[in-house]
Amino acid sequence: MSKKYVDEYEKAYTPRLVMEEASRCLLCLDAPCSSACPAGTDPAKFIRSLRFKNVKGAAETVRINNALGAICARVCPTERYCQAGCSRSGIDKPIDIGGIQRYITDYEDALKMDTLEVKEANGKKVAVVGSGPAGLTSAAELAKLGYKVTIYEASNKAGGYLRFGIPEYRLPTEIVEKEIDRIVRLGVDIVLNTRVGEDITMDQLRKENDAVILAIGASKGKMLPMFLNNKKAVLAVDWLKKVKSKKGNIKVKENVLVIGGGDVAMDVVTSLKLLGCPHVTDVVYEQFSEFKASKKELMGAQEQGVTIIDGYVPVAARGGQVKFKHRVINAELKIKADLVILAVGQYVDANGVDVEIDRNEVKAEGVQVANTNVFFAGDIAHGEKTVVWAVRSAKEVAYRVNKFLGGK
Ligand SMILES: Cc1cc2nc3c(=O)[nH]c(=O)nc-3n(C[C@H](O)[C@H](O)[C@H](O)COP(=O)(O)OP(=O)(O)OC[C@H]3O[C@@H](n4cnc5c(N)ncnc54)[C@H](O)[C@@H]3O)c2cc1C
Ligand code: SF4
Missing domain, CATH: 3.50.50.60 (FAD/NAD(P)-binding domain)
Structure with missing residues (x-):
């Protein structure tokens, strides 16, 4: 098992550090973070509770609003929602709302709190x-x-x-x-x-x-017609499913080519690296300035040493050998890989x-x-x-x- 793949990448706050982070919050009235959450979570309210050491109250605020509070704390692209509007950004950097929510829901779990209540059955x-x-x-x-x-x-x-x-x-x-x-x-x-x-x-x-x-x-993952019946090509969502189901207990190939530049592609390339794949190349249709993946995911992949080549479209494939053409300039690229993973969308x-x-x-x-x-x-x-x-x-x-x- 690859420990790097199963260990949570983002480290959790300790009680002291979470209080330090919460104490940076300006406790805004009409807090922009709260109006920016698509699911209607109220970060200003739960951060205020935490500041007054009422972690239980904070957990209730998160959970009553969102039955998947511990999940959203980990995977929500907060930089696009609550943190984007955070008033603290004008001073130094936004409050780490996701990290604080994770601390609160971990606390809720440790206390085995069951906040949600069910009304009497209505027969429907x-x-x-x-x-x-x-x-x-x-x-x-x-x-x-x-x-x-x-x-x-x-x-x-x-x-x-x-x-x-x-x-x-x-x-x-x-x-x-x-x-x-x-x-x-x-x-x-x-x-x-x-x-x-x-x-x-x-x-x-x-x-x-x-x-x-x-x-x-x-x-369902999308397939590009040129890879149909190609035994060296797999779909990103199928590959990610296999890896997660086996808790990372798979043998990765030496040289893997990934096609796609969204968040799913970034999950594939980063997983490959964490699983020990030495050579991961990601070829992306978009140019760097148009990238679909979030900055955080892209930086995570780059930190792991993934080679990312932008602006190329696959035009032919034979086994693990794939030919690409540049979208703008007259340039060609040929890559030979042991495995090709297609991350070109879902349907x-x-x-x-x-x-x-x-x-x-x-x-x-x-x-x-x-x-x-x-x-x-x-x-x-x-x-x-x-x-x-x-x-x-x-x-x-x-x-x-x-x-x-x-x-x-
Ligand atoms: C690799 C990957 C990484 C992602 N990372 C993030 C992230 O970090 N942050 C984020 O916010 N979003 C992320 N997303 C997007 C997010 O996961 C989706 O937006 C979200 O899961 C959509 O939820 P859903 O309930 O509509 O569908 P799904 O999560 O797709 O669930 C649909 C379910 O319906 C079942 N189903 C389908 N057809 C039938 C049928 N006929 N009968 C019975 N069951 C059926 C499927 O088996 C599946 O279990 C990611 C997506 C992928 C693929
Ligand atoms: S916008 Fe930022 S500073 Fe203001 S309450 Fe929300 S988290 Fe705190």
Whole structure:
């Protein structure tokens, strides 16, 4: 097992250091950090509680708002949301809100706190399709309101990309499992190995439940036609799934070529390095100034010694030999690798779930399929494709479902 791959990359705060970080907070009125969180978390409130040494109160603030608080603390691109608006940036640097939230949720776990409460059962049933962050959050929100919620998941384990996508060094499986257990304790049932559209039909779900929520994500990796049937080429999401399922217990090749420049590509190249791969080359369509990956992820990959070549498009492939052309200048590049990993995007597989997909999103107004009891959330809904946006859209869907079924 590669210890580097399984050890959390970002170090946790000690009690002294977290208080030091919290004491930099200006305790703003109308705090910009709080209005910038897509999921409606209130960092100003939980940092204030922490400053007054009320860590329990801080944990309640995080958890009541976000059933996946410990996960968001680790994977949320805070530099784009709460930290982007932080008033402290004008003085030196923004408050490390993610790091503080992680300290608070670790404390909550150590104390075995169970903050979320369930209202009396209202006799209504909701089915959720998919157990990624959108499915889990909508299930938690509706269970709290007294609905009987059952999640149907195609895979043999729950969590979607939380469990099988985001690498162990950024999001440990143990954290994902603890968050899922919390939601199960609210009375949510999770039926695994059940693909809706194959093992059970949408018609059946719609008849047996008062509402159905689709949260199937964009769970398939895109293939470039020139790599079809190429035994040396694999899809990034499949490779990441294999590595995470085996806790990094895999033998990596000597020389790996990765194609793609988004956050998924950065996860692949950094994982390869942490697993001991000596030569990792990443060839990216975009030029450096247009890079899609977050600065943090890109810097992490560069720190690990990944060779990144920008501005090239693959034009031909034979086994591990790939030819590229530059997008702007007249230049060619040939790379020979033992393995090629394609990180060129994901798509929605809506087979059998009876919704029309357009540009990877459900084609419908709002969050409900017109004239049905079917709702949708997460990556298949309009909005950004991040965990915190999945939480946001799931909370909105839970609110709509509750209204649709006559709840207050
Ligand atoms: C490698 C990787 C790294 C990422 N890193 C980050 C990050 O650091 N921060 C961040 O905010 N976001 C990150 N993301 C994006 C984030 O993971 C997604 O936006 C989020 O998981 C979407 O949630 P979801 O619930 O809509 O879908 P998913 O997490 O994709 O879950 C969908 C679930 O539905 C199941 N399913 C699909 N079809 C069916 C069916 N017919 N029947 C039953 N079940 C079905 C799937 O098996 C899956 O479990 C990353 C994504 C990837 C791939
Ligand atoms: S914006 Fe920054 S300084 Fe102001 S309350 Fe939020 S974290 Fe503290």
